[in-house]
Amino acid sequence: MSSLLEVKEITKRYKNGRGVQDVSFDVAKGDIYGFIGPNGAGKTTLLKIITGLIRPDHGSIRLFGHNITDRFEQAMERVGCIIETADAYDYMSSYDNLKLSARFYPDLPKNRIDQVLEQVGLAPYKKERVGGYSLGMKQRLALASALLSNPQLVILDEPTNGLDIEGMVDVRHTIQQLAHEQGITFLISSHMIHDLSMIVNRIGIMNHGSIIRVGNVDELLTGGLTLEQYVISQLQTSKEADAYA
Numbered sequence: 001m002s003s004l005l006e007v008k009e010i011t012k013r014y015k016n017g018r019g020v021q022d023v024s025f026d027v028a029k030g031d032i033y034g035f036i037g038p039n040g041a042g043k044t045t046l047l048k049i050i051t052g053l054i055r056p057d058h059g060s061i062r063l064f065g066h067n068i069t070d071r072f073e074q075a076m077e078r079v080g081c082i083i084e085t086a087d088a089y090d091y092m093s094s095y096d097n098l099k100l101s102a103r104f105y106p107d108l109p110k111n112r113i114d115q116v117l118e119q120v121g122l123a124p125y126k127k128e129r130v131g132g133y134s135l136g137m138k139q140r141l142a143l144a145s146a147l148l149s150n151p152q153l154v155i156l157d158e159p160t161n162g163l164d165i166e167g168m169v170d171v172r173h174t175i176q177q178l179a180h181e182q183g184i185t186f187l188i189s190s191h192m193i194h195d196l197s198m199i200v201n202r203i204g205i206m207n208h209g210s211i212i213r214v215g216n217v218d219e220l221l222t223g224g225l226t227l228e229q230y231v232i233s234q235l236q237t238s239k240e241a242d243a244y245a
């Protein structure tokens, strides 16, 4: 399987000494890759580096074979992401919110907004004001915005954070459908292991700025462990489980 994303030896140290150290992993076409770790492990920092929002001190990122340092536009061409995006405008409909986002992509086909609304299950509500949406629906609207440019890889930072159970199921279901029916590859960060464990096929576990384990879920889970039990055992083994929330 070919890698859509290659993260190689990434290090970024903030002035306060925190950050990420020597992180390497890759995401293959067709993966729903779970990037798991407690609060403060370095997940957001790494996703920002992958999408060019922060420059690393060391290491390289390749997306679709293009190094983001010297071929940023080509590298990001087929990537959609939700990382600390601004909220949608509550007083507007989801359709009109997406029309605003679509201004960044002048070549989109006319029916693209309707297509993405259909893909995330918001088509029946497209004329309703976003202010009346549940948090899960708002998250699916953010996902619709990330899908506008027809990406092959979608990167999501904590997509179910703050959602109630119904909202989580909703977002999870949408991600699974997009992966299986549209062939979209996902890289999803979360500290909610149980939630992620339902959908991922590969994981990278981060703690205190470092990757402590990567692999296929099927191969990692031996001896009847659930993914949640496995991750917790790995965090304990790395003797840094204290910070886990």
Ligand SMILES: Nc1ncnc2c1ncn2[C@@H]1O[C@H](COP(=O)(O)OP(=O)(O)OP(=O)(O)O)[C@@H](O)[C@H]1O
Residues within 6 Å of the ligand: 014, 015, 016, 018, 019, 037, 038, 039, 040, 041, 042, 043, 044, 045, 046, 191
């Ligand atoms: N701009 C910054 N300046 C200094 N330190 C930072 C900055 N951003 C993050 N950090 C620190 O770097 C470490 C990694 O943070 P990061 O936000 O990447 O973790 P995370 O795994 O995404 O956690 P969370 O789930 O809480 O968002 C933390 O110790 C955090 O306090």
